Ligand SMILES: NC(=O)N[C@@H](CC(=O)O)C(=O)O
Ligand SMILES: [Zn+2]
């Protein structure tokens with residue numbers, strides 16, 4: 388392959404992002420705004436964003452925390468619970484600010500305690516979402532303790548998602564942060580209304596990273612990293628040009644002391660170098676010409692939103708990732724801390 392030293396793309400969007408709240412929000416939002424035109428903002432705050440009014444208030448806090456003259460657009464989501472109603476879905480739709488709803492099976496991941504315990508009972512809400520054209524975003528893992536942690540995504544597909552496709556046909560569904568070959572096959576063979584986001588860390592690392600020379604909490608996220616054969620399936624899907632796979636970083640910052648402890652939180656912070664990390668994956672796969680589709684086009688098309696018109700430029704210009712970044716009254720350890728990145732974003736024009 389001939390080496391390229393520059394990448395020029397339509398400005399990308401991040402279809403799965405955790406920005407947190409308060410002082411931490413102000414510390415991380417700039418990283419995403421620097422690269423991405425828009426991002427789907429995850430609602431798993433404490434307490435979660437369950438109403439349209441809460442989503443609008445959160446959007447104002449995000450806007451207030453943005454760097455001056457940033458035109459980054461936060462696309463808001465509602466957190467579904469056992470008490471969600473079709474009326475709230477209609478309010479969400481009418482607001483124009485909420486573009487999707489998130490399904491966390493109760494207990495599946497960080498701040499999912501208020502999540503849904505009985506998914507079939509949610510059917511009227513899902514019908515309302517289909518009618519409103521709001522996609523359902525899913526953390527696709529069963530919470531059944533008898534199911535091996537590494538199998539929880541494939542089991543969720545069979546127990547929950549496949550039945551859902553027939554129970555509410557026409558509902559747009561995004562399987563967030565897919566991690567397995569089974570999920571890739573499910574999306575590929577599914578209807579046009581089924582898509583998936585893929586993180587940079589699941590494309591770059593397999594589960595060995597969790598245990599390389601000792602226990603590595605900064606590689607711990609949910610769904611947990613999987614075997615190499617699954618990573619290869621994800622790389623194939625992301626770099627294939629298939630329109631129903633797109634970029635979602637799942638950048639999920641946690642304060643250092645909540646990761647480096649006896650029971651560390653799940654979540655990996657990647658916003659500091661998101662597009663640069665994806666560029667490495669696509670370069671390794673000799674597929675840099677497909678990065679724009681995955682990062683900048685497929686997601687907007689699936690959500691039915693306009694494509695961005697401005698551009699972003701990356702250059703081969705190695706840099707060392709800092710060991711830590713400020714995170715409210717603590718610090719966050721970024722992915723690749725102390726390591727070298729190959730690519731650097733050199734310019735991003737504003738919309
Ligand atoms: N991915 C993670 O490991 N953690 C996310 C939640 C999530 O996306 O599941 C978080 O909010 O920290
Ligand atoms: Zn999740």
Ligand SMILES: [Zn+2]
Pocket residue numbers: 403404405429637639
């Ligand atoms: Zn997430």
